[in-house]
Amino acid sequence: MKRRASISERSPRRRQSMSSKRHNPQKDCLMIGLQNTGKSVLLRRLKALEASSIDTASRQTVGMEREEISFLGTTYFFAKYGSKMLANWNKMYDSSSTIIFVVDITNSAQIASSLSEFEILMEDQQLEGKPICLAFNKNDQEVKESTLEYYYEMFDVEFHQESRDNFECVSISALTGDGCKKIMNWIKNNCVPDRRSSRAEKLKPLPKVEKVKSSKFSLFCCCGKK
Ligand SMILES: Nc1nc2c(ncn2[C@@H]2O[C@H](COP(=O)(O)OP(=O)(O)OP(=O)(O)O)[C@@H](O)[C@H]2O)c(=O)[nH]1
Numbered sequence: 721m722k723r724r725a726s727i728s729e730r731s732p733r734r735r736q737s738m739s740s741k742r743h744n745p746q747k748d749c750l751m752i753g754l755q756n757t758g759k760s761v762l763l764r765r766l767k768a769l770e771a772s773s774i775d776t777a778s779r780q781t782v783g784m785e786r787e788e789i790s791f792l793g794t795t796y797f798f799a800k801y802g803s804k805m806l807a808n809w810n811k812m813y814d815s816s817s818t819i820i821f822v823v824d825i826t827n828s829a830q831i832a833s834s835l836s837e838f839e840i841l842m843e844d845q846q847l848e849g850k851p852i853c854l855a856f857n858k859n860d861q862e863v864k865e866s867t868l869e870y871y872y873e874m875f876d877v878e879f880h881q882e883s884r885d886n887f888e889c890v891s892i893s894a895l896t897g898d899g900c901k902k903i904m905n906w907i908k909n910n911c912v913p914d915r916r917s918s919r920a921e922k923l924k925p926l927p928k929v930e931k932v933k934s935s936k937f938s939l940f941c942c943c944g945k946k
């Protein structure tokens with residue numbers, strides 16, 4: 721009898737997407753924030769944590785950019801959305817493991833809009849239990865301490881830290897790298913593998929342990945059979 725072609729054989733595009741899913745078992749770390757807050761530079765910095773200098777040129781992110789970043793032996797997948805995609809941010813929440821919201825502390829004219837987007841984010845039902853990191857960027861610039869304290873209060877950092885287990889707030893400089901390692905450590909602790917792959921792990925039958933008696937020794941054998 722003629723063998724029926726598998727889905728991947730019938731559709732090469734489907735085969736491509738299936739194989740990319742197989743190679744990308746993790747969900748993305750989603751990076752969002754308003755215009756010029758420093759997302760592109762931060763992504764370059766996270767990729768080169770220890771580098772003395774990185775490319776700091778501003779390139780407006782149109783649509784979405786994806787990057788793979790390795791940290792302590794694990795590769796994480798980052799997706800970054802520019803402010804132009806603001807209306808679509810929430811469509812990406814489901815496919816994200818963690819969210820980094822970047823704020824430019826030197827741009828006082830923008831801070832109210834950043835706060836309003838952050839509040840919408842924190843109230844989104846889809847994000848209940850999802851790890852969120854608030855990154856106050858550009859701390860290499862002169863900003864009064866009282867202004868920073870004021871921003872912490874404005875963004876209700878203490879309240880979010882108390883009410884969410886996996887909320888983090890960091891003061892960073894994507895330019896110098898200050899505080900950026902903290903973000904990668906937070907990702908390492910919070911970036912959970914895709915549910916499908918962890919479910920597949922759970923469904924894998926456990927090796928059966930059989931006790932085999934021999935005249936002199938008791939041997940334990942592991943086999944995959946049920
Ligand atoms: N002083 C200082 N400047 C920074 C820092 N991070 C980014 N910048 C500068 O801020 C400007 C904007 O940075 P980008 O990374 O392009 O901003 P973005 O958030 O990706 O902007 P969009 O893609 O338009 O949404 C550039 O001139 C950067 O060099 C920082 O930590 N300190």
Ligand SMILES: [Mg+2]
Pocket residue numbers: 759760761779780781802
């Ligand atoms: Mg950008």
